[in-house]
Amino acid sequence: MNSPSNSPLGGRAGADDVALVSAYLADNPRLSKGAVGAARHFLKWARARKIPTRDLDASAVDRFLRHRCRCGR
Structure with missing residues (x-):
């Protein structure tokens, strides 16, 4: 998940984003790496x-x- 186009997120907002993605992954363990990268x-x-x-x-x-x-x- 740390490729150049998918670099780690930084700061507090980054930590919140990582927590959000991690929680979603915990609920959906069969997601592909591509889906995680898109998120x-x-x-x-x-x-x-x-x-x-x-x-x-939906607008966003x-x-x-x-x-x-x-x-x-």
Whole structure:
């Protein structure tokens, strides 16, 4: 999970994001590594746009799906 395009998250927000992903993985142990990478990418994107986790909804997912990714993924 620490490839260049999927680098570790930093700081308190990063710790919260990691906890969120870890909790989801605990509830869904059969997820692929690709799904985990996509979740981390989404959280990094949301944090870069200062979207609080509590505000992540279908609208935010739609914006993420339309963004022009420049991180090499």
